[in-house]
Amino acid sequence: MPELNSDQLRTLLAVIDEGTFDAAAAKLHITPSAVSQRIKALEQAAGAVLVRRSTPIHATEAGLVVLRHARKLALLDLDLTRELSAAGRQGGALSVPIAVNTDSLDTWFPDALTALVPRDDIVFDLRREDQEHTLELLRSGEVAAAVTSIAEPVQGAVSIPLGSMRYRAVCSPAYAEAQLGGVAHIRRIADAPYVDFDRKDQLQHRLYHAVVGGEGRAPRHYAPTTTAFTRAIFGGLGWGLLPDQQCADALASGELVRLGGARTVRVPLYWQRWAIASSVLDDVTDAVRAAARESLVR
Structure with missing residues (x-):
């Protein structure tokens, strides 16, 4: 099992989410050269090429495996940060990527997000996709949760019925x-x-x-x-x-x-999310289920 550096994992997240080394550098407040060095070091530790240097940058098959790990760690780190904040420490906002089908996104789903206001520890990165294809983004590690029409959970996730x-x-x-x-x-x-x-x-x-x-x-x-x-x-x-x-x-x-x-x-729609002990995902899940109860049919 390779030892993966947390800064390097955060850099991988930024590179994939932002699409370029320059944009990732701006987000992380470091130089593009430092971003490149971190990715190379992470690839050496993983023993595989993790990103395709395209525009925008995409994860390789091995990179998707590491990406899933990085997103899960980021959620767990946020839970820790929230607990430490009560003791006087402050943390930045974590991006929570979610795949949502178009009709949900244009009708009931935003109510779930607004129900979480106010909180400044998370920001949402919504990915629009057909309900039969949102799971591909969850399976790849590009998102932490998805609204989908498929009941069978992907590996490492749980599936919760929302209604139709x-x-x-x-x-x-x-x-x-x-x-x-x-x-x-x-x-x-x-x-x-x-x-x-x-x-x-x-x-x-x-x-x-x-x-x-x-x-x-x-x-x-x-x-x-x-x-x-x-x-x-x-x-x-x-x-x-x-x-x-x-x-x-x-x-x-x-x-x-x-x-x-x-x-x-x-x-029928289902909420699939990673099966990890994350209070952030728990809060989002509760809000999504509440919004679905108001708008979807049983």
Whole structure:
């Protein structure tokens, strides 16, 4: 087991999080040369190349192993710092990286973070990713926790059920008139265009496949921001699935209509975090579970 220097581990975190040696140096208040020397020394101690000198810098496979170790130590160090602060010592803020799916990030998840205000010992680094892919960031060590649709915990993590996001198939009245023959019903979508968030978003495609019974031939738009996605649906570019939180008012006012015959789609969400004794992760976990109880369905 190699002995890894704590300053060198903190430097690895800074290099990966900031993306360049210069930015890491600014964050750590040392020179870029010192950053380079620490990384080289850490690689010598680990007996492997840990980072790819690209732009931005990425961890190698061996580097991801060390990165996971470094993040866990940083959380444990923060717990110690908080305890020592009560005795008169002060510590800096720790960055807590979390992977969150887009719809959670744009609806209920920020409530979990604001519930932790005020505290100055942590800052959040939120990584936006599809709910089926957030675990890749946890597995690699890039984040300490993730909101995911996968229940099975990754190695070294625990999985906590949060509830489900409920989606409804909707379109604009003008779209129903122009594309569905004036009848907003799911059975009429075979040739009708629809909107996906990006190429990782499979919600609309799965519903389309279930209804049409094959790959189909409908035009498929991509709108990879929440604003673009919702405006595309509201503006009549295509039909799509929106969470209750984003479409309830528009359905009530008639600005959107539901596609008749389409069942609601529920996506179960889980909170996966490293299984370490960290009061910081415990506090964040409690806040996330509380926010989920207010917004997600059981």
